[in-house]
Amino acid sequence: MDRASGMPRRRGRIATRTATWSAVTALALSLAGLAAVPASAADVNNVKNAGFESGLTGWTCTANSGTTVSSPVHGGSSALKAAPAGQDDARCTQTVAVEPGSTYTLSAWVRGGYSFLGVTGTGTTDVSAWTPDTTAWTQLSTTFTTGASTTSVTVYTHGWYGQSAYYADDISVYGPDGGGGGDPAPTVPAAPAGLTVSGTTSSSASLSWNAVTGATGYNVYQNGTKVTAVTGASATITGLAASTSYSFQVTATNAAGESAKSATVTATTTSGGGGGGGGALPRHAVTGYWQNFNNGATVQKISDVPSAYDIIAVAFADATSTPGAVGFTLDSAGLGGYTADQFKADIKAKQAAGKKVIISIGGQNGTVSVNDSASAANFANSVYALMQTYGFDGVDIDLENGLNATYMTQALRALSAKAGSSLIITMAPQTLDMQSTSSAYFQTALNVKDILTVVNTQYYNSGSMLGCDGKVYGQGSVDFLTALACIQLEGGLSPSQVGLGLPASTSGAGSGYVSPTVVDNALDCLTAGTNCGSFKPSRTYPDLRGAMAWSTNWDASSGNAWSNAVGAHVHALP
Incomplete structure (x- = not known):
């Protein structure tokens, strides 16, 4: 979420570049269901220096963007590190010999910034795959078939303009021997070690x-x-x-x-009665972010937040000096002398009126990092301490600089074990973070689905994106909201765990504001199949949770026009 008026997120520019075609093409292929086909016993890896054990031998990287590193690596002792620049996506390529008229499996292990893997010159359909930021090694994989006269293809990796460096390792093109040599075929892996139970419900x-x-x-x-x-x-x-x-x-x-x-x-497993995460929330609910800072929007007390908001997310708690731990201090000076005691009393009053008040972690400038078991425990302990101190009902995850799915899952399950079945867990990923089930945010949501309340994806500051039908939609339309929400609805989340996140006014975001009427039409389209644009989902989702606004303060600056219209519409859904 933006702390400054009209300030687009650092990532907001990504999808607006002309090079977006690369990303959306990659995702279109993944949405089309391309799956890796296991190699046969006679297949070989036709890539040379696939693990970068011989430096960059056989590879060419644009603008001297690539190098090899000894850590982190996925296998062996070396991996590729490539750093994009403002006008360079750190593209590294290799020409690979292949057999005409044959099917190959292309795969690679990647981590770090936005990572892309693809192949050109196949003579048929060139393919690619990608993943957003990830702090753990993630496999990208797809298949392609060569044309009748194709004897070589170009394999590539690349990142995204101006974003953080990506790492790649163990790249492979498994299939018939193209005659150019390559790395040995894989051997059966060792049995996994370190299996542990990280949480139960x-x-x-x-x-x-x-x-x-x-x-x-x-x-x-x-x-x-x-x-x-x-x-x-x-x-x-x-x-x-x-x-x-x-x-x-x-x-x-x-x-x-x-x-x-x-x-x-x-x-x-624990005794019955836990899980669900919904508490006493209405079937259809509205979430609003309350700003614990003054950025030009109307300054509010919690008591000033309109009753249309069912979940009030206090923005933000941020990192402390203890790894994984978070802290929160009320900005009394910036909020006109609002005291901690008044804040706590207002939270209790909202809860007495049937509302939920939660603490949001991170935001645009958040630096919270949960990347091992110790930091996961620190996160859970510190959030629970804030819940006890202020009376919060739960937590919102708004980490816009990446998260680790494994350890954030551990953290949320540990928090759930402390707080019990009434815990509210919400998330506010950016649009790109929910384009694929392989992304860390989506994985985390699916990992905690049994205790998750709602994911309110931020459908703004993103430019054009792919819908679940593989078509590109521009933000600011009914189609953008419905076709992108469809990805989560068909990707494993329950409809009751999906919400539409929008700016409450034109000042609330750099781009992507839509009128309340557009939000209402998108809700109707998804829940009842009416008021749709050109995209109409294959089925309806009457249990859709609702909508989210950034922020209640920007809403107040516009006379609460957003909550008056969208709030009433959400609560009137059948």
């Missing part, structure tokens, strides 16, 4: 383990039966019975096969 168990070199995925076994397959080193198993013990094991997989099973761990 009455109906789920969360697991994590150490990543295995050379693995492209993992299988999770419950009481000896495979129950799910994942690409990362964590998983949440749902649908379990309360107060019941379950045994779990994990195996690692790649094109060569499946490893032996890991050591067994036992998870015991």
